[in-house]
Amino acid sequence: MNLYLDLFLTFARVGGLTFGGGYAMLPILQREIVENKHWVTDEELTDYFAIGQCTPGIIAVNTATFTGHRTAGIPGGILATLGVVTPSTIIIGIIAAFLQNFSDLPVVIHAFAGVRACVCALILNSVIKLLKTSVIDKPAAVIYAVALLFSAFLGLSPILVVLLAGVAGLSIRLIKKLSAQERGESK
C-alpha cells in the first residue's frame, strides 16, 4: 500500500479508537505504529509524547505530526495529522446535527442537566491530578494562585495569562540560577 495512504488510514484508526486523547492514545499508538508498522521505536514514541505535552496544541495531533514526519517527511506529517482528526470530525458532526434538532425536547434538557453536574466532577478530578504534576514548589503555587485570580475574577484573556506565566517561569528560574551562582562564588 502507498505509504502516505497507509499513514492516513492508520492514524484515522487510532483517532477513531481512542476515547479522551492524550495518554489514552499511548497504548493504541504502541500497538499500531510500533509493533505492527515499525514506523518508530518505543523510545521515540515516548519522546514524541513528552514533547507533544510541552508544546502548544493537542497532544494527539502533535504525536501524529511527529510520527508522520519521521516516516515520510513533511507530507507524511500532514497526512498523519489529517488522519487522526478525520473520525472526530465525522462522528461529532453527526452528533451535533442530531442534538441541534432535538435540543428542545424535555428528555434531552433533563439529560444534559444531569450531564453538566457530572462534568463538574470530572473536571475537578482532572484539576486535582494536574495540580500534583504542575504545582511542584512554592513559586509554582504562587503562579497558580495569581493566574487563577487573574482569569477567574479579573477576566484576563487566557492568552495573556499563558504569556505572562511563561515569562514568570523563565524569570523565577533565572533568579534561582543567579542566586545559586552567587552563593557558589561567596564560598
Next chain:
Amino acid sequence: MILARLFFEFFKVGLFSVGGGLATIPFLQHIGTSTGWFTVADLANMIAVSESTPGPMGVNMASYVGFTIAGPVGCIIATLGLITPSVFIILIIAQFLQKFRHSWGVESVFYGLRPASTALITAALVTVAQLALFSPLSWKSIILAVAVFVCLRIKPLKKFHPAVFIGLSAIIGIVFSF
C-alpha cells in the same frame, strides 16, 4: 467571513493551549463570551459529548463548536484551525529534536506554563460549576456532582471510563427530571 473568524479563533486555541484537551476549555469559554457563538451551558454540553466520543478531546471540541456555528464546513474549518499551529511547530521542532528537549530556557518557560494552565482549567471549572449547580441553586445537581466525584476517587470505580459516568448522569437527570 464567519469561516475566516472561526479558523482564526481556533488557530489561537491551538497556538496557546498547552497540555491537551482540557486546556482548550478556558480558551473556548473566552471565544463563547467574546463572540456570543455559544453559552457556558452549551460549552458544558460540548465537554460531555467530546469526552464520551472517540478521538482527541480538543479536536472533538473544535469540531462540535465549528458545526454549531457554521454546519459541516464549520466543523472542518474549526478543526483545521486548531491543528495548523501544531503542525507547523512540530515540523519545525522535528528538525532539531535533541536540542529542544533538554534546553534550559524551554524547561523554564514550561515551569511557569504548567501551573498557569492548571489555573485556567480551575477558572473554567468555577464558571461551569456556577452554571450547572448554583444558578439556579439545584440540590439534585450538587448531590449528583458530589456522588460522581466520590466515585472518581474510589479505587475500583475510578477505572471506569468518563463516558460511563456521563451516561449514568444523563439517565439520572431524566429519571429525576433535573
